[in-house]
Amino acid sequence: MKDLPILNQLTSEQYLVQLRNNLEHRQLLDENRNLSLSDSSEQDFLEMFFLEKIFIPDKQRSPHTIKAYRSDAKTLLIFLTEYSLSFRDIGFPEVKAYNKYIKEKYAPKSAIRKLEFFRRLLDFGYETQFYQAHLSTWITKPSSKKGHYIIEETQPEMQTRVQVRELNQKDAEYLLSFFPRIVKTNQNREQLEKRNLLIGYLLYTTGLRAGELLSLNWGSFRYNRQGYLYADVIGKGNKPRTIPIKEESEKLLFEYRKSLGESVEINPEDTSPLFFALYNKKEPCEHKKRLTYPSLYKIVKEAVHLAGKHQKVSPHWFRHTFVTMLLENDVPLAVVKDWAGHSDISTTNIYLERVNQDNAHVHMQKVNLFR
Incomplete structure (x- = not known):
């Protein structure tokens, strides 16, 4: 994920030609000339996911958004590494385990964002045949209070306290x-x-x-x-x-x-x-x-x-x-x-x-x- 070569082609005037040739050379197009990652490497899968769903051409991303995406990707990679899993290994049990892992480790708003990143990756994998099942259907996001709040826990009762993130x-x-x-x-x-x-x-x-x-x-x-x-x-x-x-x-x-x-x-x-x-x-x-x-x-x-x-x-x-x-x-x-x-x-x-x-x-x- 550190080096995504295909992203370097985004500003080229010959983008379409280069992209087409790149995909054909890497055998990422099916017989209908649709993007197919069923036999691709995990590196190709991640490159194409970030290219098509994250760093979209002509769509400006703020530094905060980019930082959040990197954080979400890093969280997923840490989880996979801890359990000696690859992206190809992800199935129903792994989706449920990661879902539980995120809910337990992060506050609701952060958990929702990280699970949304995971959902988008799984959906992209299903759309491109990298995954044969619609795995994202098993993701369940935590509920979160609407608006700009910080959720805290009081001691020792551990009762939830809501603090509004604004000043009078x-x-x-x-x-x-x-x-x-x-x-x-x-x-x-x-x-x-x-x-x-x-x-x-x-x-x-x-x-x-x-x-x-x-x-x-x-x-x-x-x-x-x-x-x-x-x-x-x-x-x-x-x-x-x-x-x-x-x-x-x-x-x-x-x-x-x-x-x-x-x-x-x-x-x-x-x-x-x-x-x-x-x-x-x-x-x-x-x-x-x-x-x-x-x-x-x-x-x-x-x-x-x-x-x-x-x-x-x-x-x-x-x-x-x-x-x-x-x-x-x-x-x-x-x-x-x-x-x-x-x-x-x-x-x-x-x-x-x-x-x-x-x-x-x-x-x-x-x-x-x-x-």
Whole structure:
């Protein structure tokens, strides 16, 4: 799985010809010129699975998604290795054993994702005759609470406790104040402090996913006809969307640019990264290496640690907080869906259901149950 040669051909102009010749040479086409892996090696099976079902041409995958797929594949390989099994050995008993293994070892949401990866692999194997039986039918996924929750267990009773992965307004604002305070170096201190604070504000006031935030360029920003600042974002599934920028974040954006000695004139042609590593040099903007997710994660976790509470907070918590706060302030569901970049309004509705539950006492107070 470390080396998938066929993936290197995806950008070639002669992709179709090369793919056809490759398949014919490796005898992976049946008499009807359909993909058949009945007699293929396990290496061929894995290569074709990743090519056709995971790393699909022209379909953008976020670093998180790629990392999750690699983790799921590694989990399956570890299981097979522990029991001295090959992919060809997988049958009904092995499916049930792996199902049990995943349910016992992982929390519901992680288990569901890993079993979904396993299901897709088994289905691909059945579709290509690598497996002669429809083995995925025997997979049973655990139930999971809808929405953005962390499931914990209390001691010693081991009762399930549900923690929502979001912040209230007071805690969010408190945490943001620590983003600039984590800077320890004196070199580029002002730039780093302004950069970190802007990162926190954009996470909190836009609901951007981490990858979307890190992909922002200076040219991502523009003014509309009314003179309000917006950010054009390429989101999950390569889908574009536009998000309004709050005045507080706009002010920090220009302060950050000025501290770098960069132009504050909006330029849609500027593809330089908004956030980049600031080296300990006199001219920090000389080499712009886009900020990575580990760096962003470290900034958030250090701010969280310094703040002294909500230790589980990650960049994604701000996204959940943003969506919930929009709904609490009566922003229409369809508008929230568009700003958040949800592919389906049912995802946004999960947030609304919980907001309505939290506001149940407001409705109850309006009801006169006694004469």
